[in-house]
Amino acid sequence: MKAAAPWVRTRLRTAPGPAVALLLLVLATSFLAAAFPRAVDAYEGRGLRHEVSAAVPWRSVIQLTSDARQEMDGEPDRRADALRPPRLTGNHRRILAALPESLRADTGQSAYGARTLDPVEATDEWLPELNGGRPVFTLSTQAEVAEHSTLTSGRLPRTTAGSVTPATPTVEAAVTSATARSLRIKAGSIVHVPRAEGAPLAVRVTGIVEPRRPQQSYWSVEPVLRTPTYLQTLEPDPQPYWHGALLLAPGAAPVLLSVAVDTEAYWRVAPDPAGMDIADLPRITQTIASLEHGPLQTALRTEVSPQLEISSGLDDVLIEFDGIRAAINPVVAVAAFGVGSVAGVVLLMTGGLTASRRRAELSLLRSRGASVRGIAGRLLAEVAVPVLPGAALGCALALVVVPEGRTLPALLASAAVALFACATLPLMAAFLHRRPALHGDRDDLVRARPSRRRTVAELTLLVLTVAAVTALRRRGTSDGDVDALISAAPVLVGFIAALLFVRLYPLPLRLAALPVARRRGAVGFLSLARAGRSSATAVLPLLALLVALTTAAFGGSVISGVDDARARASLVAVGADARIDADRALPDTLAGAVRKVAGVTDVAPVYREFGLDLRDARAEAVTLLAVDPDSYARLAGRTGLGAFRAAELRKSSGALPALASPAVAERLRGRTATIGPASGPIPVRVDMVRSSTPAVAAGDFLVVDAAGLPGRHPASTLLISGPSVARGDLEEAARAAGSATVKLRSAEEDNFTMSPVQSGAERIYVLAAAAGAGYAVLALVLSVLQTSAERTAMLARLRTMGLTRRQGRRLLILENLPQALLAAVGGALVGWVTILLLAPGIDLGRLALADQAASLGRVQLRTDPVSLLLPALGVVAIASAVAAAQAWMITRRTTTTELRVGDTR
Known part of the structure; x- marks a missing residue:
């Protein structure tokens, strides 16, 4: 008796296209999964070497x-x-x-x-x-x-x-x-x-x-x-x-x-930074501790000298770096959980699409005595053929593209992708065929009633989401520990939103169908009826879209918050778009020369005197700022650093009006006081209190009108407005001042991105958003392909009843539109809500400013309209384009051919 044809070989020969597509999908997912831990190790390693190299030598040796x-x-x-x-x-x-x-x-x-x-x-x-x-x-x-x-x-x-x-x-x-x-x-x-x-x-x-x-x-x-x-x-x-x-x-x-x-x-x-790797950080720290107070010190005292003393500031450098790294890691983990969740949903959709497409075949096998375990085993062997090579190739590609980093986490990540991809189709098929089902049963959004088990599962997920959001708001991410539950908070919010929208989805469809049903045309009514007939498993593409949009919105808010923090920190550090400082008086003609420089819109001259004596027997340093009220008030108003009205600073009679920091105002207690020296005693009266002012980045200050001071006080600082002014032009104009230094706000902002840890984490977020968008597009395509055969047969029947090709195309496009609109509006809404919920618990200070984060206080997420609305509009556009392409391909086929295939589709 001739042996039966092998299952796997037969299936791969008859349907090579799905196998190749699955191989490519697993390859891409395995590559991302393996590249992520190595990319993190790579930028952390570069950051470690950068911090040691950039440290002043007396600290690092x-x-x-x-x-x-x-x-x-x-x-x-x-x-x-x-x-x-x-x-x-x-x-x-x-x-x-x-x-x-x-x-x-x-x-x-x-x-x-x-x-x-x-x-x-x-x-x-x-x-x-x-x-x-x-x-x-x-x-x-x-x-x-x-x-x-x-x-x-x-x-x-x-x-x-x-x-x-x-x-x-x-x-x-x-x-x-x-x-x-x-x-x-x-x-x-x-x-x-x-x-x-x-x-x-x-x-x-x-x-x-x-x-x-x-x-x-x-x-x-x-x-x-x-x-x-x-x-x-x-x-x-x-x-x-x-x-x-x-x-x-x-x-x-x-x-x-x-x-x-x-x-x-x-x-x-x-130390040699070139030989340092992030995996060596704990051992380096232990070695330094052993040198300063441990066994290595004892051994060296025995070999070198009993009086040997060992000290190093390298441990402080490493502690500072580890603090930056630990503060950034939980934020990066959020992006990893988001992309991983979207990729997992797409793999589930792939398995669900295959199980749905082969449902009749597998039902026939079940009717002929095949067991669920036997079917699952055959499907596992069939899927493993494209999945295992795809996962191996993706991991190898990641090792080549990202040469630095640990290998074991990459191998484990690729193995997890392979295991998940292999198990998806067998488990989905086993679930669908666990018990016999009547032919023709409807399983759509309108008639489907959630079971008690599903309700319990959804409530459990809701409890986990509430716990994750609460823990994130209370604990935050600044402690440096990567908590899976906290990092998954945005993803869990997207999951809950998807489940909620699926439950509410039939209601707007029914309401929209009422006025459409009274119209003469059939396309609108049929499109809404078809949208309501979509399978209850449509939660998977909606879930993928919502999680992808939430991840994109969260990533956009992170980048926006970081950019905003750097812009504010650079503004505080410089006080304007540019400044010229000198230890002595600047030439009187310099301000006029700077005003003529291309790109300069305004100049505020400032006389600074450090160590102002408030004559209250206290040692805290105070900086006196003698300014031109008009130009300085314009600058303060533009920058938002202690805005005031120029008229309030001009002297009318009596004491000189002053603007003071809160500590100086408290020391003078709102009374008229005599201070000095500034070429003699000065009676001042604090009329305004501001926590910041453009000319001073930090510390206490007292601002007065330069015209009210006795004697002549030429400016020692010029605060320059003009975002497009060039350093070279300012330096050329400032040469007359001798040793004057030029500082630009744009250059100061660039200094905040020097650490490879910061730039690496930002690249991870950008790539995560791009990967999430790619998986979201794939989810849209899979959701259309899942019902492609059934739509083809339906359109062929309607064509025999007189439906034109144009009407058929409109029908398919309008049928996909409700779910796309739901995903777009829901994604933007969920992203906005997620940012509001999680912003109090996420501190972006170390990601934005590294070791200078303390100077600006807490840096929170900032809502970015572009990252909220642009991906949502892209979902609608892509969904419409995919539906239009499918409609064009279907309507080009002949009706006779489609009807001859049979009604089983």
Whole structure:
């Protein structure tokens, strides 16, 4: 007896199109599912490396120090040996070897050597003196100066091995070109510094060097090594004096023990950001903790020095980054849940479409004795053939497109997609054929009555939705924990809305059918009747559309809230579209020159005086702002930063009217008070209180009319209005002011997006909205295809009764219109309600402003009309286009052919 044809091979040969379509759908879904966790890991990894690279070197390096005077106390020779190059170099290698792989060192920027703990005052009279006295110097024997600098004059200092002792009278040193220029040092100059005992130490400068990469760790952990700075004498009258550095040869380190200040050996380990990955973050944090207070510190003290002290600001950098990341992750999880839900609904619709299309075939098998389990098993084998390769290809494509990130989460996500896609058709078929059904039973929206089980399930979902929304409003997302229930809140709201709309859907159809039934034409009545006859399973496409529209609206509100927060923060930071600041008075002609710059619409000159004395014996700093009332009032009104009327600031008689911050108003208590100095005592009266003002980003302020102050007070700041003004034009106009700085609001706003964590999360939201829109379109197409055969047969019968092709096309388009309108109006409404419900619980501050979020307070979702209305209108347009295309294809077929096929469709 000949064996029966294999089921899977036969089905795939007879219907290859649906299998290929399913493979492509699973491939795309698997790709998105696998790419999401890797994309998150990728932008978090880039963010980690960016934060470590952007941190100032003295915060990011690991500093290890040992007090040379306590090293082997009582044995001077051994203390000197501890500072010599062989010992320091050996300890440097031990330190680098002790670091784990997760915290690799940048050996090129790491440094070690010996230095004086406090600067020592030079005794030479030829050195330039400031008001604070003679220059002071830090003496350092940092290794590898030759590898990190270029010799511009003379030669590098050198010593003979072991020749320098604490008693050596003269040593050689180099200085950087910046130090040489500022302190008038040349090759051959000799600088004398006092010793603890005996004659001063003579340091002969043998060479001038120019640092390479001066902003990196080697030169910038201790910036005085490359650039001299000012130090200030003690109160009450601080005066500046120079502080420079003398770079001794490493072999001269023992002589530092004789200088009149303490000496330490140091090792500065610069971390290598290129070797950091987000998965290593917990291990890096643990390593730093172990170095500062744990087993690694104990081990290094045993190998290097018992007095070894270890400190680093890298843990603070990592904590700040982790706080930004933890605050952003729950917001990103909302987008992931939204797209995942829409994709799941589309996969369900695919399985439902296939089960509905093959219902007669499977019913025949059941009537001939096939079990539900046997049918489900055959369907599972049939579906697995396209699903498993599609999932594997999608995962492989994600690994190639997103090369960075963990592999296991991507594999698990793709496996979950494959499992869900394989189980959809067998479970749907088993559910439909679990018991025999009479031929011709109607299952439409008008007659369908929800069962008790469905009612209980819907009520359970409603309770979960209320719990999710309540938890989100109370707990928020700022704690950094990704809670599945909270992240699914927008999706759950969409689910409840879809179920509610399906229950209410028949009512407007019945009301709309009443007036249409009295009209002579049959197309309108038939379209509404056909819309009411649609299957009760229409909840799936409606659910997909509502969740997609809700996700798009939520994503749009996130992006809109972020943009609004950045715009407000940049406005507060600059005070206008642009500003020019100087430490001294600006030229009187500058304001006029700036007004002539292209794009400038207004200029507000401001005189600023910091540390205003309110004469109330309190130390809180207050900034005095002397302004032109007209231009400053216009600026405050445009920006919304403490708007006021110009006439209220002009002096009529008596005390000078003032606008004050709340703290200053409370200190003056609404009375007339004499303050100063501003070229003399000023009697002022606080008439207006505002929490902000354009000229001051933060802190307390007092604003007065510049014309009311005694004496002349030229502006030190220009606040410029004009969104299209160019930096280059302003800088050219400001050159007359010398050291004036130009700041643009647009540039300040761009600074808020420098972190890859922020930009990566924003890209995730944009891609999530695009993916949701794609799945929504696919849901529309599937909902039309689900009833395509039945519509074809129905239209063929109506054509035999005299229905024209044009009327047939109108009928199919109008039949799809009610559900599309329901999805569009419902989606916009649900998106708006979702934003209102969830806005109090979602803080976008870290996503918008990173570590500067505290300066602006809480940043909430902001309703975006474009993201609410545009997708909704797109749903109606796409649904009409799909229906029109289907109608065009159906009406081109011959009626005889369609009727000959039979009535079973």
